[in-house]
Amino acid sequence: MRFHIVTLFPEFFREALSCGLMGKAVESGLVEFSFINPRDFAVDRHRTVDDRPYGGGPGMVMMLGPLRDALSGIERPGPMVLLTPGGEPLSQAMAARLAEGPDVTLICGRYEGIDARLAELFPLVPVSVGDFVLNGGEAAALCLVEAVARLVPGFMGKDESAHEESFSSGLLEYPQYTRPEVFEGLAVPDMLLSGNHARIAAWRREKGLEATLARRPELLPEAGLSARDVEFLRGKKGPGLGRNLYVALVHGPVLDRHGKIGTVSLTNLDVHDIARVSRSYGLGGYFVVTPLDDQRALAEKLTGHWTRGPGRAANPDRAEALALVRIRRGLDEAVEDIAGERGMRPFVVVTSARTEGAGEFTGFARLREQLATRPVLLVLGTGSGLAPEVMCRADGFLPPIRPFDAYNHLSVRSAAAILVDRLLADVY
Ligand SMILES: C[S@@+](CC[C@H](N)C(=O)[O-])C[C@H]1O[C@@H](n2cnc3c(N)ncnc32)[C@H](O)[C@@H]1O
Known part of the structure; x- marks a missing residue:
């Protein structure tokens, strides 16, 4: 395997590529490195390789000429990877x-x-090593070299070591231990001393599953889990951030289709479906808010049927979901309820399908940070959305779902499900 490294600092790589397994692989000829310095292709007597950016701004930009000549001289370049945070x-x-x-x-x-035009001269493959900015591509290139070289057959003592590591199976790796068997009172897990290889393999799979669920749950959907794996993980998730999240569905004051402020009808579907979302994601509660006495009486009758009446025995799962419903006259009552229950006023975040008047949006990541430390009340409106008087009293404003598409007319039930899922980033 040959790595051609285009760099202004070839000396950066010297020590790193000469030690450990990499050093051995270089010695045996399994991997080869060549360094091409764009400065060697500079044409002026100062050997200039950079210039000021068009359009102004700080710093300098690497010029095309020396880079083009450096790349053109590589006989068999293979894929041309450009290390860049983008x-x-x-x-x-x-x-x-x-x-x-x-x-x-x-x-x-x-x-x-x-200079961005390099991508028009060569088929560059832009690669980043993470969402942070390094001084230069050399440290990033080293990461890539190590990750690639160790997968070249013959690089590692035993080829299977590469197959058993984090990510190879789609999961994080299980914990590893070595001698002594007990260190400062800390013993190696008994299972690893059992000598039963099938059981050890199963234990390691379970530990890999647990580690991935705890630290990188977003990997699980792509990890090819078996039914047994799913069974193993069931119930292991813990309450997560969901219990800090409350949903409120406001029936008034909202806008009607003509933009007039009023109260719109309360539907059985909204009560049931958002209650089921709330239970499925382990939320703290679901407030059905309406200023109308008859609507509240209707909602009480409906939820009473399922939580106390004949519906309870007929469908206990539904009873469990509808038990989360709290019927309130106004949003302030919901806020007070949560403050009383949790000892802290919730962060109130409103939602809308429109972007006008929103100011700066509170992104999902920022809201997740709030959720980690305090209750959050996610407010949705029926009709054509929440009235301005509700919107302007909120602490935050979530971006609309699919704001860049021409059509975004979701039912409030669908919007609630999508927002809760995005907010909790619940991939499994
Ligand atoms: C100071 S950085 C330039 C950052 C650039 N102005 C930006 O904001 O995207 C200089 C060089 O370091 C490399 N670099 C920095 N961070 C990187 C990362 N996360 N992954 C890959 N390369 C990176 C790139 O080659 C980049 O051209």
């Missing part, structure tokens, strides 16, 4: 594809980056 995230799957070799070229940026 690229596709480096992954184990990408490393495995690149390890098929026999060549790969890595272009390390410096300063503010590279």
Whole structure:
């Protein structure tokens, strides 16, 4: 496998590529490195490789000429990877594809980056090593080199070590232990001393599943879980952030289809479906808010049927969901309820299908941060949406669902489900 590294600082790589397994792989010729310095292709006597950015702004940009000449001189470049924070995230799957070799070229940026037209001259593959900014592409290139080289057959003592690691199975790796058997009173798990390889393999799978659920749950849907794996994880999730989240469905004051402020009808479907979402995601509660006495009486009758009346025995699951419903006259009552229950006023966040008058949106990540420390009340409106008097009293404003599409007329039940799911980032 040959790595062609285009860098202004070849010396950056010297020590890193000469130690450990990498050093051995270089010695045996299993991996080869060549360094191409764009400065060697500079044409002026100062060997200039950068210039000021068009349009102004701080820093310098790497010029096209020296880079073009550096790249053109590589006889068999293979895929041309440009290390950049704006690229596709480096992954184990990408490393495995690149390890098929026999060549790969890595272009390390410096300063503010590279003149964008380089991508029109060469088929560049932009790759990032994470959502942070390094001084230059060299440290990023080193990450990629290590991830790729160790997958080249023969690089590691035993080839299977690469198959058993984090990400190879789609899961994080199980914990590893070595001698001594007991260290400062901490013993190695008995299972690993049992000598029963089938049971040890099953235990390791379970530990990998647990670790992934705890730290990287977003990997689970792609991890090819078996029914047994799913069974193992059931009930292990813990309450998560859901219990800090409350939903309110406001029937008035809302806008009607002509933009007039009023109260709109209360539907059985909204009460049932949002209650079921609330129970499924383990929310703290679901407030049905309406200023009309007859609507509240109707809602009481409806929920009473399922939680206390004949519906309870007929469908206990439904009773469990509808038990989360609290019927209130106004939003203030819901806020007071939560404050009394949790000892803290909730962060009130409103939603709308429209963007006018929203100011700055509270993103989902920011709201998740709130959820980690305090209750959050997510407010949805029936009719054509919440009245301005409700909107302007909120602490935050969630962006609409699918704001960039021409059509966004979801039912409030669907919107509630989508927002709760996005907010809790509940991928499994
Ligand atoms: C200071 S950075 C330039 C950052 C650039 N102005 C931006 O905001 O995207 C200089 C060089 O470091 C490399 N670099 C920085 N962070 C990186 C990352 N997370 N992944 C890959 N390369 C990175 C790139 O080659 C980049 O051209």
